Amino acid sequence: MSTALATITGGAVSIRHATKSFGSKAVLNGIDLDVPAGSVTAIIGPSGSGKSTLLRTINHLERLDEGYVTVGDQLIGVKVHGERFTELPERAILRQRSRIGFVFQGFHLFPHLTALENVVEAPVAHRRPLAEAREVAQRLLERVGLGDRGDAYPAELSGGQKQRVAIARALALDPALILFDEPTSALDPELVSDVLEVIRALAGSGTTLVIVTHEISFAREIADQVVFIDDGRIIEQGSPAQVLDHPSHPRTQDFLRRVL
Amino acid sequence: MRSLRHPLQWILTALVVVVALNFGQTLFTNPAWEWAKVPEYVVSPAVLTGLKVTLIVTLISAVVSFAGGIVVAVARLSRNPVLKSLSWLYVWVFRSVPLILVLIFLYNLGSLYPTIGIGVPFGPQLSVPTVAVLSDITLGVVGLSLAEIAFASEIVRAGLLSVDHGQHEAAKALGLPRWRQFSRIILPQALRSIVPAYVNQIVGLLKGSSLLFYVSLLDLFGVVQNLGSTYPTDIIPLLVVATMWYLLLTSVISLVQYFIERHYSKGVAR
Numbered sequence: 001m002s003t004a005l006a007t008i009t010g011g012a013v014s015i016r017h018a019t020k021s022f023g024s025k026a027v028l029n030g031i032d033l034d035v036p037a038g039s040v041t042a043i044i045g046p047s048g049s050g051k052s053t054l055l056r057t058i059n060h061l062e063r064l065d066e067g068y069v070t071v072g073d074q075l076i077g078v079k080v081h082g083e084r085f086t087e088l089p090e091r092a093i094l095r096q097r098s099r100i101g102f103v104f105q106g107f108h109l110f111p112h113l114t115a116l117e118n119v120v121e122a123p124v125a126h127r128r129p130l131a132e133a134r135e136v137a138q139r140l141l142e143r144v145g146l147g148d149r150g151d152a153y154p155a156e157l158s159g160g161q162k163q164r165v166a167i168a169r170a171l172a173l174d175p176a177l178i179l180f181d182e183p184t185s186a187l188d189p190e191l192v193s194d195v196l197e198v199i200r201a202l203a204g205s206g207t208t209l210v211i212v213t214h215e216i217s218f219a220r221e222i223a224d225q226v227v228f229i230d231d232g233r234i235i236e237q238g239s240p241a242q243v244l245d246h247p248s249h250p251r252t253q254d255f256l257r258r259v260l
Numbered sequence: 261m262r263s264l265r266h267p268l269q270w271i272l273t274a275l276v277v278v279v280a281l282n283f284g285q286t287l288f289t290n291p292a293w294e295w296a297k298v299p300e301y302v303v304s305p306a307v308l309t310g311l312k313v314t315l316i317v318t319l320i321s322a323v324v325s326f327a328g329g330i331v332v333a334v335a336r337l338s339r340n341p342v343l344k345s346l347s348w349l350y351v352w353v354f355r356s357v358p359l360i361l362v363l364i365f366l367y368n369l370g371s372l373y374p375t376i377g378i379g380v381p382f383g384p385q386l387s388v389p390t391v392a393v394l395s396d397i398t399l400g401v402v403g404l405s406l407a408e409i410a411f412a413s414e415i416v417r418a419g420l421l422s423v424d425h426g427q428h429e430a431a432k433a434l435g436l437p438r439w440r441q442f443s444r445i446i447l448p449q450a451l452r453s454i455v456p457a458y459v460n461q462i463v464g465l466l467k468g469s470s471l472l473f474y475v476s477l478l479d480l481f482g483v484v485q486n487l488g489s490t491y492p493t494d495i496i497p498l499l500v501v502a503t504m505w506y507l508l509l510t511s512v513i514s515l516v517q518y519f520i521e522r523h524y525s526k527g528v529a530r
Binding site: 061096104108110121169173 | 432440524
């Protein structure tokens with residue numbers, strides 16, 4: 001394992017025995033999961049099942065009580081210290097996050113910055129020259145279909161446009177891995193397809209995608225691997241055909257019956 | 261605007277108008293106002309000197325208190341238990357003690373600590389006479405700021421806490437350095453609620469500066485008060501002059517507030 005300050009290379013994710021409680025409530029009960037570099041993994045499950053928490057541990061927005069996460073060749077957020085893990089210094093964690101994009105359900109665009117400034121923010125913070133960062137940002141906005149809205153403030157954009165700017169923002173540091181936390185759940189139904197279209201274009205681009213989603217048909221279409229989580233455990237995982245079309249576990253069957 | 265349908269509202273409105281008109285009339289008919297003397301005092305050198313002191317002290321204190329308020333608020337919100345409790349203690353003390361008490365304490369600091377300085381305990385010391393440091397305007401600025409920082413920090417703290425948690429998460433998820441998260445993302449959004457509240461606070465600061473008269477600093481109010489004791493018959497026009505200046509200054513502050521608010525409402529749904 002390389003030192004914490006080296007940049008993450010490769011977007012493979014390994015989660016080992018991920019365990020976490022909020023107070024007395026166990027949210028993750030020892031999850032093991034492997035995501036190959038460049039693949040697309042969809043995580044599905046009932047609300048409160050721990051799927052968002054699991055996603056947030058991958059870029060260390062949540063700390064694990066037990067277990068660990070690696071992305072590429074690096075342990076995330078911690079280092080081995082004798083027999084135990086100790087948390088990395090904040091600077092090292094922030095550096096790791098700069099290689100892991102995160103797209104929130106509620107967008108969380110910076111409301112006081114224009115769309116372009118939102119996308120430029122992280123590259124400039126990581127010492128890229130401003131002119132170059134703006135050029136890259138403009139290209140990314142074009143890629144998500146908003147090349148002409150760079151000067152708009154988030155309040156002037158629709159939900160679907162906001163989420164597409166958020167995806168451009170997550171792409172700005174050329175991440176090895178992008179995490180999506182229910183990216184379409186806060187959108188009006190007619191705006192969902194634009195966002196899914198952008199995510200679809202990212203699949204197979206070499207960037208690893210992990211998507212927590214309720215869009216079952218979308219998962220079936222783009223995922224290499226589908227993971228069904230309930231009560232903080234992986235109940236079933238495999239190809240979309242296995243998990244979504246021929247689920248073997250009664251809880252998966254029950255869940256899919258309710259959402260489809 | 262709702263129309264006045266009820267007779268009681270009609271009667272009350274009429275009453276208020278009559279009272280207001282009556283008072284307005286006395287402004288002209290009551291010779292004791294001595295309006296004729298107002299113009300010469302309003303721009304007299306003494307009054308203008310006092311006005312300058314008021315302006316300088318208020319302006320410097322406003323800036324110092326704003327910066328200090330941010331520092332104290334950040335300390336209060338930090339995870340460091342020492343900084344947290346010290347800032348709490350500071351706010352508790354200076355929010356509780358009346359400004360005039362703080363000022364008179366400072367005025368007498370020379371007899372409490374004849375010299376002030378800093379140094380290594382039992383090692384080399386650097387010190388200067390208290391009276392030399394804390395004189396006139398400096399004393400005014402220090403006194404007003406000490407009190408004002410306590411209030412400013414509470415305004416800043418409320419503003420910082422009002423920023424949506426998702427903004428912190430988004431800044432973290434992008435791996436922005438800690439200082440940049442604060443200066444670029446959180447603070448500018450917090451300022452939107454901080455600035456209007458703080459400018460309002462500056463109005464209080466401006467008026468609070470009149471207390472400096474009690475520590476021998478001749479601000480606008482001090483000058484008027486002094487002139488009043490020299491020419492007791494002119495006290496009314498002198499008070500009118502002070503009132504006019506304070507009204508003007510407060511109006512200017514309100515105007516500034518309007519433009520600043522407009523600036524910070526950028527990106528908010530219209």
